[in-house]
Amino acid sequence: MTKRTLGISLYPDHSDVNEDKKYLKMASEYGFTKIFMSMLEVSEGKERVADKFSDLIQYAKRYGFSTTLDIAPNIFDQLGVSYDDLSFFHDLGADTIRLDQGFDGQKEALISFNPQEINIELNMSNDVEYLNNILSYEANKPFIQGCHNFYPQRRTGLPLDFFIKSSKRFKDLGIDTAAFITSQSGRIGPWDINDGLPTLEMHRDLPIDVQAKHLFATGLIDCVIVGNAYASETELSQLGMVNRYQLAFDIDLVDDINELEEEILFDNQHVRRGDITDLVIRSTQVRKRYKDYDNPVSINTHDFKPGDVVIGNNSFGKYKNELQIVLKAHTDIRKNKVAEITQKELFLLNYIGPWDKFKFGR
Numbered sequence: 001m002t003k004r005t006l007g008i009s010l011y012p013d014h015s016d017v018n019e020d021k022k023y024l025k026m027a028s029e030y031g032f033t034k035i036f037m038s039m040l041e042v043s044e045g046k047e048r049v050a051d052k053f054s055d056l057i058q059y060a061k062r063y064g065f066s067t068t069l070d071i072a073p074n075i076f077d078q079l080g081v082s083y084d085d086l087s088f089f090h091d092l093g094a095d096t097i098r099l100d101q102g103f104d105g106q107k108e109a110l111i112s113f114n115p116q117e118i119n120i121e122l123n124m125s126n127d128v129e130y131l132n133n134i135l136s137y138e139a140n141k142p143f144i145q146g147c148h149n150f151y152p153q154r155r156t157g158l159p160l161d162f163f164i165k166s167s168k169r170f171k172d173l174g175i176d177t178a179a180f181i182t183s184q185s186g187r188i189g190p191w192d193i194n195d196g197l198p199t200l201e202m203h204r205d206l207p208i209d210v211q212a213k214h215l216f217a218t219g220l221i222d223c224v225i226v227g228n229a230y231a232s233e234t235e236l237s238q239l240g241m242v243n244r245y246q247l248a249f250d251i252d253l254v255d256d257i258n259e260l261e262e263e264i265l266f267d268n269q270h271v272r273r274g275d276i277t278d279l280v281i282r283s284t285q286v287r288k289r290y291k292d293y294d295n296p297v298s299i300n301t302h303d304f305k306p307g308d309v310v311i312g313n314n315s316f317g318k319y320k321n322e323l324q325i326v327l328k329a330h331t332d333i334r335k336n337k338v339a340e341i342t343q344k345e346l347f348l349l350n351y352i353g354p355w356d357k358f359k360f361g362r
Helices: 017-029 046-062 073-079 087-092 106-111 130-136 160-171 208-217 233-241 259-266 285-289 314-319 343-351
Strands: 005-010 034-038 066-071 096-099 119-123 144-147 178-181 223-226 247-253 280-283 308-312 323-326 335-341 357-361
Touching (some): 005 017, 034 046, 034 223, 046 066, 066 073, 066 087, 106 119, 106 130, 130 144, 208 233, 208 247, 247 343, 259 308, 259 335, 259 357, 335 343
Parallel strands (some): 005 034, 034 066, 119 144, 178 223, 247 357
């Protein structure tokens, strides 16, 4: 299984190359390793195009990036390039080309055996048998990848249920997957309409790190790419700190949290108990570790709402110092409220299943 990665997008026909290079360098410092580079709007001659893209791709390689070129069929005609010979893109330094247009399945399978060993990226945003058809022609599977579309127009992004279904088609067959999130500061995209560039419509106005947490939490996406340029340094930093393999919730602490409760909260690997309940998410191992530690009843409220994080106090018997995340409102004097999950991350509680691991971000 591929390790999870972060990516950025570049639009060389709408941006300044020096700004692109600054952005690349900065993104590399925060752990980004993938570039989605648009070649949909090329209007210059083949030689100028080659110089511009080659310069940028080779610069990116110095910082450890791999590059996917998004290429429309008309670009092949403009550049005099054939799907049967990808040497032009290999010479530019591209690692992957995205097939913006689908063929009959047999054609894609043949392209996947290109001698340059360029990866072929397929569009994931269709819930059809496209991938199965290609693989049925004995495609070169290690060189097949999937990536969702992004949607510049507000209210045209994918709904979550459709996204899940179409993503499963790729993930269930062991294909590497990618999807887009949107920067709230980026203004550059491929077209003149840019209401953000997410894959999922529900992400369009969310903080960028919450979008990434969600995509990784689905277990269906290997690479999360910022669709628009340029994300701010703050956003890149936030994404660089996202735990790619388990949810780490953003929380607000209560005023009267004690040192023991902070240690339980932040210094432990939490695991949801396998025999789940719909009242709370239970992290039970911590109560064994801290069974002999004193934890008085707090003066804070003991009326709990969904998203509250609570820890059993001295009056909770053998359950003292067990950590729970509230799923249904209830009242219990035997538990101290220590924090609450931020409003924008409450929906992520849906992704903590039996035995799932989770943490809390400081």
